[in-house]
Every structure is written in structure tokens, then in C-alpha cells.
Amino acid sequence: MAYLIDGHNLIGKLPGIALDDLDDEQHLIEALQAYCQDTGKRTEVYFDASGSGHGHARAHGRVTARYVRSGETADQAIARRLKQLGKEAPNFIVVSSDNQVLAAARRARARSLTSEEFAHQVDSRGGKSRGSEPSLSKDDIDSWLELFGGEDSP
Numbered sequence: 001m002a003y004l005i006d007g008h009n010l011i012g013k014l015p016g017i018a019l020d021d022l023d024d025e026q027h028l029i030e031a032l033q034a035y036c037q038d039t040g041k042r043t044e045v046y047f048d049a050s051g052s053g054h055g056h057a058r059a060h061g062r063v064t065a066r067y068v069r070s071g072e073t074a075d076q077a078i079a080r081r082l083k084q085l086g087k088e089a090p091n092f093i094v095v096s097s098d099n100q101v102l103a104a105a106r107r108a109r110a111r112s113l114t115s116e117e118f119a120h121q122v123d124s125r126g127g128k129s130r131g132s133e134p135s136l137s138k139d140d141i142d143s144w145l146e147l148f149g150g151e152d153s154p
Contacts, residue, residue: 001041001111002042002091002092003042003092003093004046004081004093004095004110005046005095005096006074006078006095006098006101006115007025007048007065007074008074009074009098009101010028010045010095010115010118010119011024011028013097013115013118013119014028014031014119014123015123025047029060029063031122032045032122033060033061033062033063035122035125036061038125039125040062042063043064044066045063045065046068046077046081047066047067047068047074048073048074055077075100079100079104082104082105082110083108085110089108090110091110092110093111093112094113096115097114097115
């Protein structure tokens with residue numbers, strides 16, 4: 001199974017990523033890379049309004065970012081991709097909370113997940129979101145300080 005993801009619809013559903021971030025798309029791609037590396041899945045993520053006005057794609061390992069040309073939306077591009085897939089569409093999972101995108105997935109007989117459901121899957125796998133830090137207990141910190149001669153060591 002591979003994913004077709006409505007990128008801007010998913011941004012903001014994942015902890016640490018928001019639409020008003022300057023690098024929101026890049027942060028989403030990084031989170032998807034970690035998820036795909038962990039699961040072995042492939043992903044196509046679609047973003048509205050390419051800055052150049054021309055659509056283009058960029059591969060990032062198992063993640064392909066597709067930047068939609070001016071005059072087309074990511075929703076339309078996903079629906080078009082599902083039509084191109086034809087009988088292969090049931091091998092894909094469409095990720096969006098947009099009703100039109102989910103309806104296109106149903107028509108193509110593709111599986112679907114809401115962005116919230118998918119974000120929960122990504123987050124529950126322990127994927128690190130932007131700004132997250134590993135948590136250490138007080139005992140862990142004390143052990144490391146003692147081992148490396150930190151301020152609290154004897």
C-alpha cells in the first residue's frame with residue numbers, strides 16, 4: 001500500500017507543524033520520511049500553488065512531494081492521480097479530511113483515512129515532530145551527570 005496525501009490538509013494535524021510555519025511543507029516531508037522509513041511505505045504528498053506557477057515533483061526517498069501548478073488544487077491533482085491509477089487505485093490509501101477528496105477515493109475504490117486518523121498513526125509510531133525532544137527521567141539525568149562529571153557530580 002502507498003499513500004496519496006493532501007499535504008496542507010495534514011499540516012497542523014501533526015504535533016509541532018502548523019500552516020503558518022515558513023517551512024511547514026519541509027517539516028511535513030521530514031515527518032513523512034521518518035514514517036515511511038519505519039513502515040516501508042511509499043507516499044505521494046500534494047501541495048497547492050507551486051511558487052513557480054508550474055507543477056513539479058521532488059523525490060525525498062520514499063516520499064515524493066508534488067507541487068501543483070497554478071490553476072489547479074491539490075484536491076484536483078489527487079482526483080486526477082486516482083483516475084490515472086485506474087484498477088491500481090485500490091492499492092493506495094488517500095489521506096485527507098476534505099469531503100471531495102474522500103469522495104474521489106471512494107469512487108476509485110481506494111482506501112482512505114482522515115488527516116486526523118493518519119496523524120495519530122504517525123504520532124503513535126513515535127515519529128519525532130519538529131520541536132520535540134527526548135524525555136529523560138531525573139534518575140537518567142543524574143546518572144549522565146555523574147558519568148560525565150556534570151555540575152551535580154561529587
